[in-house]
Amino acid sequence: MAEASVKESTKTEDWVKLNRKPVADPGFDETVKNLTTEKIEKAVNAVLNIGKNGARFMAPLETCIHCALCSNACHWYLSHDKDPTYAPVAKVKMTLWELIKRKGKVSPEFMKQVARIVFCECNLCRRCSMYCPFGLDIAFQLGMVRRMCFILGLVPQNILDQTHSLSATLTQLWITQGDWIDTMQWQEEEVRGEIKNVRIPIDKEGAEVMWCPLGTEPKVATYHIARTAKIMNVAGIDWTVAAQDGWDSANMGMFIRDMETMQRVVRGIYDNAMRLKIKRIVLTE
C-alpha cells in the first residue's frame, strides 16, 4: 500500500502540465485571474472536511491499486489512442490526489488544469466503476472536485450561466412564467391542425400525470411539446404541466455539484406536484 497511500507535500509548483489544445473559456480564463492559493485552500478544505472525515475521499484513494482496468472503460482514453493522461485513475491522481497531498495549497494555474480535467474530460458516466475490481466510485470523487471548482467559480461559462438561471428562475434558460405559458398555448394551437381538440392542460389539479420538460424545449425545441401533446391526447392520459416555476427538469446544478441549486430544482418539481395533487411525474427524455 506504500505507493497508494497519500503522502503530504508542501511543494506547490511541482506538477505535470498537460499538453492540450488551448480552449478559450472566460469561465476559466477570467476567473483564474482572481484566484489565490489561500482562496483555493479554503474551498478545497471546505469540501474535503464534509462530515469532518473525508473517508469517502480517502478510502478509494487508499484502495486503488493502479491496475488501470478503468482505463479501457473510458471513452476519453480510447478516443485518444490510449493516452494515459485520459485514464480515470490519472484524472483522480492529477486532481483530488494532488489536492489532498498538498492540503489544497496549489497555484491558480494548477487549479485551472484541474477544472479542465473534471469538467471537460470526464462525463461522470460511471463506466469506469463497472470495470474497477473494487467498484470504486471515481465519478463521485471527480464530482466532488467539480464542487471545489464551483465554490471557486472556476466553471465553464455556459454551464455556470445556466446554473445561475436555475438559481434565479428555476429554469435553465432565463424563461419567464409568461413565456412558458404562452409557449404551451402556442403549441396547443399548432397541434390542433393535426389532432382534434388537443389540450395541453396547465395547472390542472388532481391530474394523473405532470409532465416536466427541459428549459430547452419551450425555448428552442418546441416540437417535443407538440409530440408529447399528441401522444398524451391520443393515449387518453389525464395530464398537466405546472404553471408556476418548478416545471423545468434540467438540473445543471447537479452537473457542477452546486448542491444548493440542485436540491431547489428537484424540490420545485415536487412542490408543484404536491400543490396540484399529482399522482405521477413524467420527465422528458
Added chain:
Amino acid sequence: MGWKESPIETLHPIEFYYELVSTGRIKIARKIKGPVTIQDPCNLVRLRGRGEMLRYLVNETFEGPIIEMQPNRGHNYCCNGGGGGNAIGPPWKANRCEGARIKAEQIIATGCHNICSPCHNCYTSINDVLKFYNIEGHAMFMDEILAETMEVPEEFKP
C-alpha cells in the same frame, strides 16, 4: 436536502412509453423502415437498468433489424454529452467530438443510419459526432419515433 425517498412516483419517459405501448393505450400503425441501432443513455440504462424496455419500444416501432453497438446496454460508452458535456458550451465542441471518436467508430461498425437516442444530451452529442466525423445518419428521439408511428384513431382527426 429534500426528501429521503421520492414522495411521488417519477418516471423516465421510456418507462412511461413502455407502459403506454405494452398495455395498448398507444397502438403502432406503421413501422419505420431500415435497420436501427441504439445509443443507451447512461442515466436510463447504466444507472436505471431500462435497456430492455428501450429495446421493446424500438422493436415495436422499427421494421428493423436492431443492430447493436458493441458494447451495448449497461456497457455502452457514454455519448460524451452527458454530465454537463454538452452544457459546458460551444467553445468545447471540438474537444467533445474528439473525445467521442470511439462512439463514431461504434456507429460506423453498425452501418445504421437510424440511431435511437432517447436523451437530450445523447441526441445532441450523437448528431454533433456524426457531423464531425462525416458519418451519414441521424439521432432520433423516442417521442419523435412514437409520434410518427402511432395510430391516430378517426375521432382525433380534425
